[in-house]
Amino acid sequence: MQKTEAQNSNDLHNSIPLSEAQLLTQQLSQQLAFQNNSEDEIDLAELWRAIWSGKLLIIVISFVFAVSSIFFALSKPDVYKASILLSPASSDSAGGMGALAGQFGGLASLAGISLGGGGTDKTALALEIIKSRAFLETFIIKHNLLVPLIASEKWDRINDELIVDDEVYDVMNKKWIRKVSFPKTSAPSPWEAYQKLLELLSVSQDKTTSLVTIDIEFFSPHTAKKWLEWLVADVNDFMREQDESEAQSSIDYLTMQLEKTEVSAMETVFYQLIEEQTKNMMLTKVSAEYVLKTIDPAQVPEKKAGPKRALIVVLGAMLGGILSVLIVLIRHFSKDNRLDKSEKGVLAKANQK
16 A cells, blocks of 8 residues: 555656656747737737837938939929910800801701701810810921920020930931830821820810910920910911811802702892801901910910929838838848747657657
């Protein structure tokens, strides 16, 4: 009996102490279990310690981005915006034709002539013509805008002249020498010139007042003002010539129909239509501002519209700061992952023992 108690006491004494490998295994298991439970939790203190430990790298990267942004902002040439405010020019031709349509529409339809129910919005039509490819391509050719539009790189304020990029256009030989990839050619195409001018042009209309604002941005403020004045004059001339041609064609057609008709009532219709079209032709010759009338003429802008250099520098510095913080955090958590893998390796070895 005494022997049995002694053996039990010795077995209990031998089972109490744990080996060093078993203790290490338990500690690592507890640590890994705690880490696994907190994988989805964000430790703000740990994030702050990681950012603070990499503060030097963050400062260096942010400084590099800020300095690069300064040089980039200074390399961009100043751009000036010229603006003009216009109003729709009044016209009575639409009202006259509408009245005739209501009075003689039935008789005219019997003769196979359509008087229409009303006039079109010439202002809206003019604004769409200004942005159209055919009109702008003709505008560029008419005023020789291809070289300043494509080859100019900045404006010489002292001499008041555009500086042409000598790698794009040879001023002495008047030859395009730029190097471009297919399908572009050395000499810019009309489509490329149209796209470039369209980028500089802005057209808007206030729906409440119907007033129209047209803006052109360019390196030279004098050039921007001049192009804007040419644009408004050309669109007025275009609309005038178009209406004059249509009125003359209508008069010729109505005169021919008048000679053929034998109905006195139809003769009255033709005479009034001819009178109305003659009135339209007269209106095209009265005013130079046929469709768009100038309210506030274009002025030479004295203040640049861009680039916003301070904003470029601030955004560049912010981008550098964000990128540097991401780099620091990625490095920190990658290091933690490597430590976790090494601890798991130690635990595996301990279990094998």
